[in-house]
Amino acid sequence: MNQIEVITVFLEEGYQISPNAVELICCHCNPRSLLDDVLQNMDPSVLVVDIEHINECINERDIQKKYEVPVKAPFSKSSNIIPAQVNPMVSTLTCPQSYNPVDVLLDITDNSTCVGEYMEFVQFFRNRYSRLSEMIRGRLNSRPIESLNKYRNKKGGRREGMDKDMNEVSIIGMISDIKSTSNGHKMVELEDTTGSISVLIRMADKELFELASCFVLDEVVGITGALTNDGKLLIAKKITIPDLPNTLGERKRSYGKAVLTSDVHVGSSTFLEEEWYRFIDFLKGDTDNEVMAELSTEVRYLVVAGDLVDGVGIYPGQEMELNIPDVYEQYKKTAEYFSEIPKHIKVIISPGNHDAVRQAEPQPMLPENIRADFSENVLFVGNPSVVDLDGVKLMIYHGRSIDDLVASIPGVSYQEPTKAMVEMMKRRHLSPIYGSRVSIAPEKQDHFVISQVPDILHCGHVHTVGVEWYKNVLLVNSGTWQSQTEFQKRVNVVPTPAQVPIVDLSTLKTTILKFAE
Amino acid sequence: MGEIIASESMWEYFHWLEAKLKQEMDIANKARERGRDPKPFVEIPLAKDLADRVENLIGVQGVAQRIRELETTMSREEAALALGRDVAVGTVGNFEDRKKAIEAAIRVSMAVITEGVVAAPIEGIDRVDLGKNDDGTEYIRILYAGPIRSAGGTAQALSVLVGDYVRRSVGIDRYKPRKEEVERYVEEILLYRRVANLQYTPSESEIKLIVENCPICIDGEPTEEEEVEGHRNLERVETNRVRGGMALVLAEGLALKAPKVLKHVKKLQMDGWDWLETLIAGTKISGSEEEQTAGVKPKDKYLRDLIAGRPVFSHPSRPGGFRLRYGRSRNTSFAAAGINPASMVILDDFIAPGTQLKVERPGKAAGMAPVDSIEGPTVRLRCGDVVRIDDVEEAHRLHPEVEYIIDIGEILINYGDFLENNHVLIPSPYCFEWWLQDYSLATAEDGSAKPELKHPSQEAALEMCEKHNVPLHPDFTYLWHDITANEFVRLAEFIEEHGSLNKACSVLSLPLKESADSGIKVILENMLVMHRVLEGNILIMQPLPLIRCLGLGAKLHRRWSVLEAETGLEAVNVVSGLLVRARAPSRIGARMGRPEKSDRRMMSPAPHALFPIGETGGNTRKLEDAASYKESVNGKVGLIRVEIGSRICPACGMDSYEFRCECGEFTVPKLSCPRCGISVNRETCPKCGVNTTCARMQQLDFKKIYQRAFEKLGERESNIDAIKGVKRMMSRNMTPEPLEKGILRAKHELYTFKDGTVRYDMSDIPLTHIRADELGVQVEKLLEIGYSEDVYGKPLISGDQVVCLKVQDIVVSYDCAGYLLKISRYVDDLLSQYYHLEPYYNAQSIEDLVGTLVMGLAPHTSAGVLGRLVGFTRAAVGYAHPFFHAAKRRNCDGDEDCVMLLMDGLINFSREYLPDRRGGKMDAPLVLTTLLDPSEVDKEAHNIDVCAHYPPEFYEATLEYTNPKELESKMDLVSSRLGTPLQYDHFMFTHDTSDIAGGPPVSAYKTLGSMVEKMDAQLALADKIRAVDASDVAERVLVSHFLPDLFGNLRAFSRQSTRCIKCEGKFRRPPLTGVCPKCGGRVILTVHEGSVKKYLEVSKKVAIDYNVSAYTKQRIELVGLDIKSLFNNDKSKQTGLSEFM
Known part of the structure; x- marks a missing residue:
């Protein structure tokens, strides 16, 4: 149910409604029933429906008790963790038959016009x-x-x-x-x-x-x-420079959690299957740790920012480092893994440079024959793309350009991938440098321009986890599920595998869950 | 060193050469005295020996004499080091400062080590500098450049040792690297290996060990575009880019050649190099493992990077591949191998004389030469016949009938190549020459005097076995080792059951259908048992030895019941009662490398004259256009502005670009600093130290110059079409050539090279003996130029006598001869019309050129070698004595180099024309070696064996995988003849060939059209050859050629730069204005859809047809989808009919 629909309903009932209130209704797990409740309980003297009216109604509907997640995720051994917090108000709204809508706002898929002139x-x-x-x-x-x-x-x-x-x-x-x-x-x-x-x-x-x-x-x-x-x-x-505005208008917030990951590299001999299963178990709520189990019930979205599989022929001699040498088998295996994820969790997958789509960016979503293997709760988008997760705007970009930015801008390194993402934001462009490591397809629109400022920018590619705020935008690089490869050994890149950022959609506070033993 | 030791007849030859050389020098000097060339004398200094060459190459006075002194008591390397010290401390040469002296010392030493031939000592070292250690002491930095590669690993490593030696004698401290500098070396060398290539990549710890301990700072100028990522902007390292020269010296020099360096360090008792032992100890472990196992394993390294159109002839060591035969023909050795010309034809003409083959062993590559005294291929014809084709005519006749190539024939490789490559000897086949020695030994008579022994009848062969107990004659020895004992039994049983022998016992007949169905025919084929198919029967001629070998009696009954043997060969020896040896125990895998070359040297675009005309000649650089050029509508016709050397006449003060003023005085260059603009008469600017130049932008009345040149020559403009100049001179002073030379070159359709000479390139193939018949010359002509007797010492009277080739004589292709004839006419015209002297050559036909002096010059070297033309060949190669090739520092593994007419070089070469950039002095005759001393040529040539036959011990030793070094004393090698008159004379060969130009004239690779056509031919051949796995070939071509091309172009498309078609400006990114920002011209892409897709369809087809691996298929499929996605507009999808229904 979108904002226009909400406004229309109120107008038809003879109410004006404040934008914040509209937002609040929209981000609810079941806006229609909430809306009906609100209208039923509404004092007819009210002219403008505002946020407090809705809150009243929500509090009445309160079905679940409040809880908090401890500062430290229990799986982790490291203390270097961003504290997790839960907004008490919205998180109470988790309902079992979740309604987890996704609006795709920007995606090249089926819109490529390039013919190479x-x-x-x-x-x-x-x-x-x-x-x-x-x-x-x-x-x-x-x-x-x-x-x-x-x-x-x-x-x-x-x-x-x-x-x-x-x-x-x-x-x-x-x-x-x-x-x-x-x-x-x-x-x-x-x-x-x-x-x-x-x-x-x-x-x-x-x-x-x-x-x-x-x-x-x-x-x-x-x-x-x-x-x-x-x-x-x-x-x-x-x-x-273009940069982000210092203040952004008030943001709409949602509730629940979104899990961000990328660079799964299924099929590679360095894919960490055990850790990955531990992650899937977490999503299934299949854990002895109560806090984690509870946390898992809040998960509404899982977003994968590219490199789902290791692919074939990506670099010379890759066949020596593959456990599954067939790319379609790699996806089949991946689909198997993903089929275990509870169906109420909406999965969003965008491709990366190892995936079986064109290398030139923007990349369209994975092809039909691969998508067919996945269950219905999986949504495929292109790279880059912008999606609206029930009110929270998420920009997904695999992050190929980070290679270029690391090489060109002093102080930007692979160890702190979000520094490169800050540079993207400053330039309002995901991949400014042409002719270097990023292949482009000359489309009519430059899909890398960050026109609308998202709430979250989610990248991967460099295999190191990082979380940073830049002017009200949350920057997340979501790490990998692959241990150090031969190539990375040579160039001395140390990945941080099996670490998963989990974002609270109401506060955008982020916790990193560690699934490495 | 010192005086050359040679027989009297050889001296006669050398004197002949010297006399003729002097005559030509005199004429050339006379011509140049006229003052129309940059220097009024011949600019190629003559060098009799190494000492002369080094002195002339480096230009330090007194070096030659010192070398001669030192070499009387020391080895070459020791002398080089001692000389370096002498130069550095100032005993030899005269230098203003210490730095210069050290630099010269290192260059001189390197030049001595590299025989004064290669350009590395001048071009490979940019400069030598002094740096400051953190403790305030000084250290030596040697800045290497890319061309250091041409010095080879040992010389590179020794140059560092020289540096250290010199450093000690002048009292400079060692290099004390900082920590970050060590790290930088590690990063940079590993990066260099990624962008370029290294023969050997040292490990990280090895690099650290070398840098931390090497007393000299190995530095270099940047050669690659890539920059290091980690250790940037270091104070003592001038560049962030990759220094290729440094990487080469450290990796391929010091790291790889550490044992050799250590040897010299020990000899000289230098301290501070003990770390080399740690280095060697560290690297040994991996290297020696392989040698532990007896025998040899198949090696597939030569199959790497297979390219479309260059077929594989045999997979590693596979039955059906080239069968090794030991020996040397007069046109093989020195990294050239022989095969029967019939093999060349049957292998679809892909191999021609001179074609390079990448081989499994003993080396990496070999040039190919036709040798028809070894066995050719065995094929199955469409009619089912299995025949061996030894004759090239028959090969041509049967080629269309060939259905399957069971065996591709023998390959002749000499012992010396195994020695040179330090490769263990691998088992020799039981060949005729070995058998003959066994026979002679057994019968105590000289078998070689009985020609009937070569191909005895079956009865005679068996009788000899019985009588003398010698092994079975090779003619009747089949490839028993290729079949299993089980197959042996099946074969014997089959013949017992189905075979029938005719009365005379001359034909064994087997029923075709049963033989084919039971696989017996294949067994016979694989054993190379020749047979014919006639009226439903397989007929085997002279079958008695075969029957006997199978242990069958006269009535084809088996004389054995139980067989205790594991292999076919064992079985034969068990049941036959004969001694039967292995016929083809060693096979050599091979694939085509480079095709042979025989072509004119042309720069691209190819100019006739080195005269600058800027843009006025248009893109074709036509002088005619420049002469009629008008800058503006009202401008003067033919007035052009070009950068050109400016000179002044000291007598009358006239400005000119010519070398001699109209008043008769020689002009001098007007030098000025290109940066500060001050005119000074010095080599460097006194203010900023930059090299001065006399080049500047000038107005030339080119129309006048152009017309006057024609007038001077008395040529008519209309007789000569399009004379082409250059846009800009590349030399420091931009000295132009006289235009007249270009006009005459155009008249004779000749093109000039960067140094003013006209050249012809050919693949190198060795030749030690010639026959007048095959060279297209009369015996009289040979007698005339000093040949008098044949190889056996008999007087030379007929054209079919084999004669020892004299060391500096060469045989060129007919095309080359035609070109040389044109050059001779050009030189004659030049002498008469331009210099007003008598024409010299007066050659009417190529025969008149026999005896003409030429100069041979190899790429990456700077020393020409005097040669003499002795004949012509239909093969597209340059045949010359291996010493001649070695003097140019070439071997014959597919290398090529050029010849030029000596007089052309003497008159037209000038250093003034050479490009003023790195490598500009390479490939230019900076010095000419006049007499060839075998001890001063590349040492590789010393390992050539020159005997008439190999001793029986040799053959026996091959069975034991003996190291060739152990047999050195038993073989007649060049090295054992050095310093005696025999170093030039009385060479022999083990296998003769009737025609050194046998086989196809050019490789099919060059006659086939597109890459797809070449690929088709390559795969068609792969399908036919038993020793080749066609599917593997297809896979390798896809993986190493087509797929990288597809991926590379796809990537390039998405990152491409653009260019302006009008001004040829290049832009990294298309300009936002859409048009060229410089000239407003139209801008276009540099990579198009077509070039991306080029190999897609053929790749798909080949992948399916040859059923390549699923992985590769999938890669092709994915790249196809990628391309489709990139170039197809989603919005303009074809609308299907169904949508309207």
Whole structure:
């Protein structure tokens, strides 16, 4: 039941309703019955139905007692855990025959238009530029780069009347080149749909320089600065990046828990089956630990951010490291595993670079013949995608671009994967760098642009768990179910397998459950 | 060293060469004196010996003399080190500072170790620098560059030792690495192995051990685009990029060649290198395991990275593959192997003379040469006949009839190749030459004097066994070891039951149907028992030895009942009462490597003249277009702006780009600093230290220059089509060539190389003996150029006599000869029309070129070798004495190099034209070796055996898997002849061949069209050969060629850069404006759908047809889906008819 429907019902009954109240109803496990209750008990004198009216009603309907989860998840040996909390109000609403709706808000599946022509590439980047520059435009009085040309004087002298004009110009451009000059300054080539210009960021401007040293290719930034005499170079004075707004409007909240995981790698010889079964047992509530058992009853969603299986032919010599050398058998096995998950838990699966879909991103959902093996509570989406989990907006991206970000931005490492995700948020783009490790399909829309700010960004790929808040957005990298591979040994990557972040959908507080012995 | 020891006749030959060389030098010097070339004298210095070469290559005065002194008492390596010390401390040479002296010392030492031939000492070391340790002391840094590879591992490792030796003598401290620097080496070397390739990758601890202990800092300039991720921006490491030279020296040099370095360290009693022993102890464990087991195992390494169109001829050591035969023909050895030309034909022409084969053993690869005195392939024809084809004519005739290739024939490999590769000898087949020695021994008579022994009748063969108790003659020895004892019994029983012998006992007949149904025919085929199929019967000729071997009596009754034997071979020896030996105990797996080469050297695009015309000649770089170029509508015709060397006449002050002013004075370059712009008359800028240059942008009235050049030559413009120049000179001073040379080259359809010479490339194949007949020359011609007697010492009178090839004589392909003829005409035109001298060659036909001096030069080297043309061959290869190849530092495992006419090099070569970048001096004749001293050529050539037959001990020893070193004293090797006149004369060979050009003229690989066509042919051949598993071939091609291509292109498509079709500008990402930001031109993709999909359909088809592994099939299926998903628009799905119903 969506918001419009709720509003319509109230309007038909002659009530106005506050947005918060609508939200509250929508995020309830059974909005229709709640709504009926509310209407029945509503004082006819009320003009505007607000949140307290609904709460009253909910409290009356209170069926379950409150409880809390201890700070430490009992399976874990480590003390390094984010404290888990449960909002007493909403969590009481767990009902056995759950209604766990998922709205897919963004997904490439069946919408791919790419056929591989040059203009598609151009349009792809133009789309990125127009949408990201729009985010900056509100904060910057920018002008097209081409318009600076009129100040370019062949003789190198300054045109009259330029001084005043040129002390401060602002442009918004996509970075096409980054260089260091011999004196150590940063020289950046900025491009918009009209032309391009070089921008100099001086070392002496410490703060600016620091910002600029995090620049990556193909991101969109705004620069305010002064033109040089010949009009060929802009000396930066201010840098504006898309970034997230500091405050977000009040967020809708839901109740219950969402379990986030990724990089299961079924079929690999390093897949941790024992630990995985322990995880499934937890989801089934099949545990001696009471706290865990109770926690498991709250789980409404399980989200897998790619690399469900290890795949075939992903890297040279992979066949030596596979227990199941057939990709379809790998999925069959996976489907078996997933079939044990209680049916009231909604499972959402998006693909990664090991999955049997195209490598170029955005990737569509897994193909029909594979989906058919899975039970009905499993929903497949593309990569990246945005889903609405009963009111909580979750952005899922496998995270291939983290490889590029680690290589390009100082201070971003595999050990702290959420640092890379912060960089995504700052740029409002999941994968800015083109031509490096990420393969792209030039679609009409740049699906990597973060237009609507999600409540949660969920990535995987790097096999290390991490949770971080950035400006009201929860960033989660959900680790892996694969122990250290030969390749990871060589490049000295230490994964954190069998650790699962579990998010409280009312507070977005996150606990990491550990299933390793 | 010192004086060359040679017989009188050899000296005559050398004097002949020297006289002719002097004559050509005189003419060339006279021509260049005219001042129309960068230098008024010949720029290729002549070197008689190694000492000369080193001095000329490195350019340090006095080195040659010192080398000659040192070499009288020391080995080459010791002399190199001693010389290094002398240069460093200043006894030899004269340097301004210590750094320069150390640098020269290291280069000189390296040059001595590498025989002064390869470019590594000049190009492989960027520079030597001094660094500061944390305790304030100094250390030596050697900065290696990519071309250090050409030095080889040992020389690379020794260069570090030289550095240490030099360091001690001048009193510089050792390198004390910081911790992060050690880590950097580890990361960087492992990264280098991923992006490039290393023969040997040391483990992490080995790298650490080397870096922490090596007293010299092994540094280098960046060679790869990749940057290290972890240990960046280190204070004492200048770059974050990967330093390839450093990785090579450390891994393939020090780590791999540690034992050799240790040997020298001990000899010189140097301290501080004890860690080498730890290193060796660490690596030994894995290496020696293999040798513990007796015998050899099949090795499939040669099958790795199989490419479409290059067929597999035999899987590792598989029955039906090449049967090893020991011996040397006059056109094999030195990493070249022989096969019967009939094999070449039957293997669908994929092997031609010169084609490189990757082989299972003894080495990695071998060049192929036709040898028709060994056995050819055994095939089953469509009619069912099984025949062995030894004759190339018959091979051509039967080729279309071939249904199945049961055995692909023998391969001739000489003992020396086993010795060189340090590979244990593997059992020799029981071949005629071995049998003959057994026979001679048993009968105490010289069997070789009785030609009838070669192919005796069946009766004679059996009689010899009875009478002399010698093993059964090889002609009647079948491959008993390939069948089981059980099969042996079945065969015997079958013949007993079904066989019928004719009266004369000359034909055994078996019923075809029963033989085929019971699998007896296959057994006979696998044993290589020839037979014919006639009227429903299998007919075996001369069957008595076979019958006897099976233990059957005259009436085909079995004379045995119970058989106690495990193998077929044992069974024969048990029941026959004869001594029967293994006919093919060793098989050599092989696949095609590179095809042979015989082609003109062309740069791409190929210019006629090294004259810069910028963009004015268009994309085709036509001089004609440049001459009619107009910058603007009203501009002057033919006025062009190009970067070109600027010179000035000291007499009249005229500016010019020419070397001699119109007033007759020689011009001098106007040098200036490219950075500061100051003009100075020095090599380096006094202000910033950058190398100065005289190149600058200039206006040229090119139309005038162009027309004047034609006038000077007296050529008409209309007679010559399209003369092509270059866009820009690559040399430091941008010195152009005289335009006239380009005009004459275009007239004769010749293309120039980067150094002004015209070259022709050919695959190297050795040749030690020739026949006038096969070279296309008359005996008189050979007599004329100094050949007088044949290999047996008889006077040379007829064309079919075998003659020892003189060391510097070469035989080239007819195509090459035609090209050389054109070059000779060009040189003659140049001499008469341009230099106004007498033409020199006056050759009317290629026959006139016999006796002409040429220069051989191999890639990665900088020393040419003087050669003489002696004849021509239809094969697309360059035949020359193995010493000649070794002097160029080539062996014959598929390498190729070039020849040029000597006079062309002398007149036209100039260092001024050489590109001013890393590797620019490689592949250029910086020095010419005039006399070939076998002790100064690549040591590999010393391991060639030159005897007429191998001793019986040798054959017996092969059965024991003996190390070839143990037999060194029993074999007649080149190494034992060094320093005696015999080092040049009286070489012999064990197997003759009637025609060194036998077999197909070019490999089918080159005549087949598309890659798919090649692949089809490859698989069709794989289907036919018993020793090849076609499904495995298909799988390997898919996995190592097609799939990587598909994945690579798919990935490249999604990450591709774009380019402008107008200005050829490249963009990492398509510009947002959509058009070229530089010129507004149209921008296009660099990777298209077509190139991504290229191999998809054929891969799918092959995967199904050859039933490759499920894993590979699935990979193809997935990549197909991936491609479909990427290139198909979901929105424009085809609407099915059903939707309207």
